[in-house]
Amino acid sequence: MSADKRQTMIEFRDIQKYYGDYHALRGINGTIRAGEFFSLLGPSGCGKTTLLRTIAGFEGIDSGAVLIDGKDMSSVPANMRPTNMVFQSYAIFPHMSVAENVAFGLRRDPRSKAEKAAAVEEALGMVGLKGYGGRAAHALSGGQRQRVALARALILKPKVLLLDEPLSALDKKMREHMQVELIKLQRQVGITFILVTHDQEEALVMSDRIAVMFEGQIAQLADPETLYRRPNSRKVADFIGTMNFIPCEILSENAGGYEVDIKGLGRVTLSADQVASDENSGTPAVGLRPEALTLLFPGQTSDERKVPGKIDEVIYFGDMTSYDVFIGGTDIEVRLSMRNVPGRPVMDVGTGVELSWSPSALVLFR
Amino acid sequence: MTKAPGLKTYAILYLAFLYGPILVLPLFAFNDKAVVSFPLSGFTTKWFGEMWADPNLWKALKNSLIISLSVATLSTVLGLFAARSSVRYQWPFKAPVMGFIMLPLVLPEMIIAMSLLIVLMALGIPLSIFTVILGHLLICTPFSVALMTSAFQSLDRSLEEAALDLGETPASTFRLIILPLVMPGILSSFLITFTISIDEFIVANFLGSGQPILSVYIFGQFRFPAKVPSMLALGTILVGLSICLLAIAEYFRRRGIARIGGKDSGGFL
Numbered sequence: 001m002s003a004d005k006r007q008t009m010i011e012f013r014d015i016q017k018y019y020g021d022y023h024a025l026r027g028i029n030g031t032i033r034a035g036e037f038f039s040l041l042g043p044s045g046c047g048k049t050t051l052l053r054t055i056a057g058f059e060g061i062d063s064g065a066v067l068i069d070g071k072d073m074s075s076v077p078a079n080m081r082p083t084n085m086v087f088q089s090y091a092i093f094p095h096m097s098v099a100e101n102v103a104f105g106l107r108r109d110p111r112s113k114a115e116k117a118a119a120v121e122e123a124l125g126m127v128g129l130k131g132y133g134g135r136a137a138h139a140l141s142g143g144q145r146q147r148v149a150l151a152r153a154l155i156l157k158p159k160v161l162l163l164d165e166p167l168s169a170l171d172k173k174m175r176e177h178m179q180v181e182l183i184k185l186q187r188q189v190g191i192t193f194i195l196v197t198h199d200q201e202e203a204l205v206m207s208d209r210i211a212v213m214f215e216g217q218i219a220q221l222a223d224p225e226t227l228y229r230r231p232n233s234r235k236v237a238d239f240i241g242t243m244n245f246i247p248c249e250i251l252s253e254n255a256g257g258y259e260v261d262i263k264g265l266g267r268v269t270l271s272a273d274q275v276a277s278d279e280n281s282g283t284p285a286v287g288l289r290p291e292a293l294t295l296l297f298p299g300q301t302s303d304e305r306k307v308p309g310k311i312d313e314v315i316y317f318g319d320m321t322s323y324d325v326f327i328g329g330t331d332i333e334v335r336l337s338m339r340n341v342p343g344r345p346v347m348d349v350g351t352g353v354e355l356s357w358s359p360s361a362l363v364l365f366r
Numbered sequence: 367m368t369k370a371p372g373l374k375t376y377a378i379l380y381l382a383f384l385y386g387p388i389l390v391l392p393l394f395a396f397n398d399k400a401v402v403s404f405p406l407s408g409f410t411t412k413w414f415g416e417m418w419a420d421p422n423l424w425k426a427l428k429n430s431l432i433i434s435l436s437v438a439t440l441s442t443v444l445g446l447f448a449a450r451s452s453v454r455y456q457w458p459f460k461a462p463v464m465g466f467i468m469l470p471l472v473l474p475e476m477i478i479a480m481s482l483l484i485v486l487m488a489l490g491i492p493l494s495i496f497t498v499i500l501g502h503l504l505i506c507t508p509f510s511v512a513l514m515t516s517a518f519q520s521l522d523r524s525l526e527e528a529a530l531d532l533g534e535t536p537a538s539t540f541r542l543i544i545l546p547l548v549m550p551g552i553l554s555s556f557l558i559t560f561t562i563s564i565d566e567f568i569v570a571n572f573l574g575s576g577q578p579i580l581s582v583y584i585f586g587q588f589r590f591p592a593k594v595p596s597m598l599a600l601g602t603i604l605v606g607l608s609i610c611l612l613a614i615a616e617y618f619r620r621r622g623i624a625r626i627g628g629k630d631s632g633g634f635l
Contacts, residue, residue: 079531079534085531093525093529095546104529107534
């Protein structure tokens with residue numbers, strides 16, 4: 001990352017927002033860096049869209065401040081902010097052509113007609129819609145509408161592009177295609193992108209950094225790998241990907257690390273960085289991702305720690321098979337998935353197997 | 367589909383009862399006999415000539431057009447703002463205020479006419495076509511509010527936000543985005559309020575202070591049997607004009623909907 005990408009583009013300062021009695025945003029703090037692809041991720045009703053709309057200026061806040069590029073936005077209306085938005089419904093103006101839609105933001109631009117037309121054509125080319133300018137907006141497909149919405153927002157060269165669940169209306173194939181297109185586009189234009197999504201996979205794939213939100217608060221703000229490997233609370237761990245939670249007993253603490261006795265897996269020493277910072281996760285448990293567990297097929301061995309198990313459920317996905325396995329003669333079940341490489345059988349339900357696992361992949365929730 | 371001959375007969379009878387009498391209008395308007403009865407005697411256009419030459423009719427028509435065009439314009443503008451405010455904004459006592467605006471829909475016109483008459487007389491305001499406009503506004507605005515409310519409700523709010531986001535002010539957003547998109551609703555409202563106003567009788571009669579107004583004038587002429595055929599001639603022209611007007615309005619409405627790719631949710635024709 002270059003030096004200027006480290007600069008702060010947006011700063012949230014203790015933002016509080018109420019809808020009547022409902023406390024929608026409860027003390028949002030954090031910064032979004034210039035040029036990064038940032039995601040606001042959370043379940044519906046967590047406040048992520050509200051937070052995005054406070055950046056755009058569509059929602060006022062009750063206290064705190066939003067700073068864009070160092071300037072307090074509290075007295076700046078939506079039409080004067082250096083942000084542009086791609087709406088969930090795309091909000092394509094139905095009574096205008098594609099070109100008129102894209103050129104809409106240039107109405108107050110002093111450039112000549114020909115220059116504006118060139119800018120429109122360039123913006124359309126950027127989103128892969130060259131030559132579509134004359135089409136009626138209502139005659140476009142969902143994916144094309146979204147591209148028009150992108151071109152319409154990007155033509156103004158905003159400091160920040162806001163995307164409100166832009167992919168949720170597309171089918172799976174189109175969605176995956178647009179994810180890649182958006183990443184490429186963001187690298188190409190270098191504008192700060194802020195994406196709102198409830199799809200954790202989408203956020204992990206696309207973002208440089210992600211803020212996971214629950215109930216009007218940011219639970220964790222980190223890069224995708226940290227979020228996935230070192231979630232700071234049980235809730236974040238549960239929301240992102242699949243996580244096996246295995247109850248454990250804390251035996252002793254040593255310099256931030258812990259010695260624990262995990263049900264079915266035995267005694268393990270965990271270093272300080274394997275401990276989730278949230279101390280209110282309920283009964284102590286360790287988290288283990290499915291890919292940190294390996295099913296040992298007949299004849300295979302491993303230097304890692306091993307635990308016997310019994311297969312309870314087999315789900316075949318084609319490229320992968322997912323197994324639910326009771327471990328160590330307990331009623332604790334873990335989920336793991338194995339790639340179906342050639343020559344490897346799909347195991348049957350009820351088979352006794354051996355799993356290998358590594359203590360370094362564990363996260364402790366206290 | 368299963369056959370239901372009873373329903374079919376009912377539908378035919380219903381339509382015959384609805385439109386049969388209107389077909390009688392041109393029939394007797396061209397009939398060469400002063401008494402409206404069968405059998406028909408001969409073809410004539412003299413009733414049209416008689417009607418055309420009646421100066422009082424022209425005065426009544428002029429007054430009625432002034433009234434109805436003013437009412438259609440004003441009530442559509444009022445309905446536009448009231449509906450916009452009620453759909454888009456929150457303000458105290460919205461429900462009761464909107465309720466009172468809509469109340470004349472179910473209030474007997476007689477009551478509106480009488481109470482207005484009493485108030486206007488108490489205030490010392492002379493009766494004229496302006497007082498008729500006032501009365502018609504009360505009656506027509508609820509229709510406009512209802513039509514415009516459904517027009518605004520079908521408008522995606524993010525279209526407005528998108529225009530603001532792209533640098534437009536609230537005023538220019540209204541002009542460039544909202545107004546064009548609710549135009550079919552505005553046309554419907556204008557047409558319906560015009561139609562309600564032009565054939566309204568009770569308020570026109572109470573508040574018109576004897577000014578010739580089309581509905582009142584026609585009613586008055588029916589007292590003289592000799593005048594009936596020329597009134598039928600007038601009726602024939604009005605039916606023709608109504609059909610033309612509706613066809614034109616429907617054409618523009620459908621064109622407007624096709625232009626924005628919307629789904630036709632039913633018009634007049």
